[in-house]
Amino acid sequence: MRKLVVIAVLVSASFFAAGYAISGPHSEPSSEAPSTSPGAEVLVADEHGDVLRCNGKVARVKVNLPPPAAGPAQATKVDRQPKPKRYACAKDRNGRETGELEEVETP
Amino acid sequence: MQYEEAFALIALACLAGYGILRRTSCKVLVRRCRRRLTIVTSIVALAGLSAFAGQAVAHTIGSGQYVYRTGDLCTRSISTMWHDNGNPRLAVGTEAAQGSFGVGGFNLDCVNAFTRPAGYIALHWTLFKWGPAQNAWLNCSSAGWFFNGSPNWQISRGNSWGSKPCGSGYYGVMADSFVWNGGWYGGGNWSGYEYL
Numbered sequence: 001m002r003k004l005v006v007i008a009v010l011v012s013a014s015f016f017a018a019g020y021a022i023s024g025p026h027s028e029p030s031s032e033a034p035s036t037s038p039g040a041e042v043l044v045a046d047e048h049g050d051v052l053r054c055n056g057k058v059a060r061v062k063v064n065l066p067p068p069a070a071g072p073a074q075a076t077k078v079d080r081q082p083k084p085k086r087y088a089c090a091k092d093r094n095g096r097e098t099g100e101l102e103e104v105e106t107p
Numbered sequence: 108m109q110y111e112e113a114f115a116l117i118a119l120a121c122l123a124g125y126g127i128l129r130r131t132s133c134k135v136l137v138r139r140c141r142r143r144l145t146i147v148t149s150i151v152a153l154a155g156l157s158a159f160a161g162q163a164v165a166h167t168i169g170s171g172q173y174v175y176r177t178g179d180l181c182t183r184s185i186s187t188m189w190h191d192n193g194n195p196r197l198a199v200g201t202e203a204a205q206g207s208f209g210v211g212g213f214n215l216d217c218v219n220a221f222t223r224p225a226g227y228i229a230l231h232w233t234l235f236k237w238g239p240a241q242n243a244w245l246n247c248s249s250a251g252w253f254f255n256g257s258p259n260w261q262i263s264r265g266n267s268w269g270s271k272p273c274g275s276g277y278y279g280v281m282a283d284s285f286v287w288n289g290g291w292y293g294g295g296n297w298s299g300y301e302y303l
Contacts (some may be wrong), residue, residue, distance in 0.1 A: 029237040029277050034244040036281075036295035045236050045245035049274030052245075060248060063233060064283060065253045066291035072226030075254040075287075082251030084266055106248060106272065 038064045044087045044101070054089035055099040061087060148240040166190065168301050173217060174284055174294035180205055181217035184284035184296035185263070186232070190303050194270055200263035200283035201230040201293070220260040227287040228255040228262050237277035237300065271303055278303050 033085040036040055044059040052059040069075040083105045090102040131261030169187030176182075185200035206219035233249040248268075255262045271278075279300035 027239045033297040043245045045247045045273040064295045067229040073224035
């Protein structure tokens with residue numbers, strides 16, 4: 001019976017190790033949260049999670065800004081169903097990056 | 108601690124406990140059971156399944172707090188995130204409140220829901236992903252501003268993804284909640300983060 005318990009512990013431990021390994025290398029964020037300061041600049045991720053660069057320049061956007069609408073009258077005219085978007089590098093007619101950012105809708 | 112780690116540790120503790128106690132009453136109980144192998148195997152299988160299933164268990168993180176608070180107006184922001192088979196899902200909200208209530212020297216504020224006309228309550232979310240190489244939070248996805256279309260004291264939005272929109276890593280949601288009172292009053296509210 002003791003052998004059985006030892007085997008059970010070993011098997012369980014191996015499952016534990018495998019589960020941990022599958023979950024990948026967890027390098028914990030060193031920053032608890034993004035800045036909540038109004039107008040703070042943050043980097044932009046591409047679809048692979050790498051930092052987005054447009055024309056070799058690291059893309060940045062401002063966050064925590066109040067609504068762009070000047071007041072409730074304007075607010076009622078905006079899109080009632082805003083869709084998720086992500087940032088991408090804007091391109092000109094020839095397909096070359098302009099260095100600007102554009103928002104593209106995601107499914 | 109992740110779910111799978113907790114489950115595995117509990118399973119190990121149970122097995123260790125069984126090993127210690129097996130000379131006493133547990134031994135008697137187990138002896139009566141002719142399928143000892145089945146029991147132990149079941150425990151092991153459960154521990155193993157838990158370790159793997161932990162990847163798919165919906166682990167909700169979130170925060171609800173006042174991002175603006177005065178006697179005239181309180182703006183409360185809700186920011187939550189969980190996952191479905193490892194893909195992020197979020198729910199965010201903005202609530203308007205006002206008023207105070209005093210009892211025996213104690214004063215509570217933001218006690219009443221504050222119904223506001225159309226366009227007075229605003230909500231916006233941003234999904235962030237941790238960039239280990241940059242040592243910074245990266246803007247992964249966001250939606251445009253959403254406003255109440257009719258008189259209300261709260262609004263909410265949600266979104267889900269069929270895959271990880273910016274690959275595997277730590278994700279979190281920032282909800283931006285504002286209420287109009289001659290100007291926009293509010294701020295950002297962070298959900299916390301989890302590995303997806």
